[in-house]
Amino acid sequence: MAEVRLVNLAKAFGPVQILKGIDLTIPDGEFVVLLGPSGCGKTTTLRLIAGLEEATSGEIFIGERKVNDLPPKERDIAMVFQSYALYPHMTVFDNMAFGLRLHGVRREEVDRRVMEAAEMLELTPLLARKPRALSGGQRQRVAVGRAIVRNPKVFLMDEPLSNLDAKLRVQTRVELSKLHMKLGVTTIYVTHDQMEAMTLGNLVVIMNQGIIQQMGTPSDVYDRPANKFVAGFVGSPPMNFFPALVDGEEELFFQMASFRLPVLPERCAALAPYRGKDVVFGIRPEDINMGGGDGAVHIPVTAKVDVLELLGAEIFLYLSSPEGIFVASSASQKLLSQKFLKLKATAVSFIARVDPSTPAKEGDSVQVVFNLGRSHAFDADSERAIY
Amino acid sequence: MAGTFFKRAKGDSSFKRLLINLILIVACAAALYPVLRVITVSLRPSGSVFSMDLSLIPPDATLASYQSILFDPKVGFWTWIGNSLMVSVITAMVALILAAPAAYAFSRFKFAGKQPGLIFLLVTQFFPATMLLLPLYMMLIQLSLINNFWGLILCYMSIALPFSIWILKGYFDTIPNDLEEAAYIDGTTPLGAFFRVILPLSTPALSITALFSFMTAWSEFIIARVVLQKQALFTWPLGTVTLQGAYYTNWGPFSAAAVLISIPVVILFLLTSKYLVSGLTLGAVKG
Numbered sequence: 007m008a009e010v011r012l013v014n015l016a017k018a019f020g021p022v023q024i025l026k027g028i029d030l031t032i033p034d035g036e037f038v039v040l041l042g043p044s045g046c047g048k049t050t051t052l053r054l055i056a057g058l059e060e061a062t063s064g065e066i067f068i069g070e071r072k073v074n075d076l077p078p079k080e081r082d083i084a085m086v087f088q089s090y091a092l093y094p095h096m097t098v099f100d101n102m103a104f105g106l107r108l109h110g111v112r113r114e115e116v117d118r119r120v121m122e123a124a125e126m127l128e129l130t131p132l133l134a135r136k137p138r139a140l141s142g143g144q145r146q147r148v149a150v151g152r153a154i155v156r157n158p159k160v161f162l163m164d165e166p167l168s169n170l171d172a173k174l175r176v177q178t179r180v181e182l183s184k185l186h187m188k189l190g191v192t193t194i195y196v197t198h199d200q201m202e203a204m205t206l207g208n209l210v211v212i213m214n215q216g217i218i219q220q221m222g223t224p225s226d227v228y229d230r231p232a233n234k235f236v237a238g239f240v241g242s243p244p245m246n247f248f249p250a251l252v253d254g255e256e257e258l259f260f261q262m263a264s265f266r267l268p269v270l271p272e273r274c275a276a277l278a279p280y281r282g283k284d285v286v287f288g289i290r291p292e293d294i295n296m297g298g299g300d301g302a303v304h305i306p307v308t309a310k311v312d313v314l315e316l317l318g319a320e321i322f323l324y325l326s327s328p329e330g331i332f333v334a335s336s337a338s339q340k341l342l343s344q345k346f347l348k349l350k351a352t353a354v355s356f357i358a359r360v361d362p363s364t365p366a367k368e369g370d371s372v373q374v375v376f377n378l379g380r381s382h383a384f385d386a387d388s389e390r391a392i393y
Numbered sequence: 394m395a396g397t398f399f400k401r402a403k404g405d406s407s408f409k410r411l412l413i414n415l416i417l418i419v420a421c422a423a424a425l426y427p428v429l430r431v432i433t434v435s436l437r438p439s440g441s442v443f444s445m446d447l448s449l450i451p452p453d454a455t456l457a458s459y460q461s462i463l464f465d466p467k468v469g470f471w472t473w474i475g476n477s478l479m480v481s482v483i484t485a486m487v488a489l490i491l492a493a494p495a496a497y498a499f500s501r502f503k504f505a506g507k508q509p510g511l512i513f514l515l516v517t518q519f520f521p522a523t524m525l526l527l528p529l530y531m532m533l534i535q536l537s538l539i540n541n542f543w544g545l546i547l548c549y550m551s552i553a554l555p556f557s558i559w560i561l562k563g564y565f566d567t568i569p570n571d572l573e574e575a576a577y578i579d580g581t582t583p584l585g586a587f588f589r590v591i592l593p594l595s596t597p598a599l600s601i602t603a604l605f606s607f608m609t610a611w612s613e614f615i616i617a618r619v620v621l622q623k624q625a626l627f628t629w630p631l632g633t634v635t636l637q638g639a640y641y642t643n644w645g646p647f648s649a650a651a652v653l654i655s656i657p658v659v660i661l662f663l664l665t666s667k668y669l670v671s672g673l674t675l676g677a678v679k680g
Binding site for chain 2: 057085104108
């Protein structure tokens with residue numbers, strides 16, 4: 007087991023800068039998930055740690071050792087590939103034993119370790135088979151088995167569940183979690199599936215365009231996103247964003263294109279510097295409820311149901327608030343940006359996740375209330391979270 | 394591909410299937426008839442070689458021609474076979490030893506001149522061997538390799554290598570990179586990954602390449618005729634020509650020699666045929 011540390015790590019392929027100098031410390035024994043959209047640099051980061059790519063600049067440490075110049079075999083890592091990469095000409099046993107034999111481990115020890123791993127992963131009856139005679143889930147387990155027999159310092163996993171069907175993916179996810187708890191080896195797991203990231207990782211690192219956007223526990227990145235990208239990327243359906251103007255004198259309001267919401271008193275201090283400026287108001291679909299509100303803090307917003315998706319345990323309402331009432335104080339009106347004036351004329355669409363007993367139908371006009379205590383605000387230019 | 398073909402064939406009308414089968418029968422007959430005639434002639438007694446009888450096995454069939462080819466010390470059949478086998482096996486082995494790493498480099502590494510190099514290799518295939526005869530002959534004289542097996546092997550290599558490199562490169566391209574990377578992480582060097590993972594997976598392509606190189610050398614006549622002049626060094630294509638006289642050719646032993654000579658190639662083909670089916674990489678990646 008070992009800590010993994012990346013210092014100002016950069017990677018360019020020709021003129022294309024894939025990683026733009028990232029700093030990351032992965033504590034010993036943690037299960038860290040690198041999460042991000044395609045092309046964000048997460049797989050490149052993993053391949054750099056594995057030694058399959060050479061860094062353009064920066065340093066990689068595994069434990070106390072700088073490994074930049076070491077070949078993969080000397081880094082004491084094991085990797086599970088997205089494609090599993092099992093050797094087709096070898097049996098399951100040989101696939102798992104291959105690395106041990108190359109490291110000169112004694113035959114009895116190889117047998118013992120492979121049998122132990124096979125037992126743990128329920129592969130014992132399959133040891134004599136070739137990979138082509140295995141199902142997708144079995145191949146995936148062999149790939150994991152091949153990694154664990156080596157007792158490496160770090161496990162690297164590159165989207166290992168992406169080729170499995172939905173049911174098997176959930177099952178394997180739980181197995182991987184248990185395996186990590188049992189072995190306690192530092193694990194770096196790459197995925198673009200946020201469900202995997204949130205359920206597997208002790209820590210989640212969100213990446214975009216070669217930069218780390220946020221690192222934190224799953225609840226950190228979900229409840230306290232560092233910026234608009236993280237807020238929009240984590241969560242399904244994603245967070246709703248409304249362009250807004252911070253309005254008011256003593257009391258502050260978010261003035262949207264067609265409705266107006268009060269800023270909670272405890273948030274006023276953070277938003278005060280934005281008075282009269284554009285911000286982005288964010289709220290998750292589950293924080294929008296049906297109902298009339300109390301008329302004070304929880305002001306109802308009227309919206310039309312465009313589409314209704316019933317998922318069994320919940321309903322997604324795709325809503326649009328009609329253009330219309332636009333009330334801004336005279337002081338703010340002078341400060342209104344051109345951008346905002348344009349937005350005023352368009353209807354705003356958003357999604358609410360509501361109880362399946364909700365009587366709404368497509369085409370209905372409904373009243374919804376935003377749970378402002380769980381709302382977010384982002385700087386319109388830098389997209390950083392204001393709160 | 395094959396699956397799609399048979400699926401489609403199954404759904405075709407009876408007439409279309411009949412037509413396809415008829416064409417195939419005609420094509421098979423055209424290919425097999427000359428071979429069958431050679432077998433027939435090899436079985437005829439020396440007096441009736443030019444008989445107009447069409448039966449496959451003649452009524453007075455005899456193995457006399459085979460006997461004279463195999464056991465007549467004046468013929469030297471075993472010397473020709475030995476020489477041909479030696480030249481062909483060495484050509485096939487050296488072609489594999491040189492082509493496999495070259496093809497791997499072309500398939501996996503980026504280096505200056507990679508694309509022009511590949512095209513150059515392909516261009517060499519456009520020239521028939523007879524066209525290269527004179528320059529090859531002059532080169533071999535300079536190298537003192539005339540009347541020398543190595544001279545002949547060198548010529549055959551120049552024909553077999555470019556084709557072998559292309560075949561193997563095409564095959565290596567289909568092997569996923571992940572397998573080598575997994576091997577690096579498991580503890581091999583790039584060379585180790587080549588020997589332990591890539592080569593064992595490439596038996597189909599290696600078999601085809603070996604077979605092709607062997608065949609190139611086995612049945613070649615023109616270059617051998619120019620390079621080898623000593624009777625003791627003759628390969629079988631040169632040797633069988635000695636059975637033709639200026640005024641009379643003994644067709645019985647000649648045909649018997651032709652039948653016997655095809656046997657090693659058939660055996661080789663049967664031995665390698667199980668590797669000729671691709672699909673060994675099945676199960677390596679994805680589901």
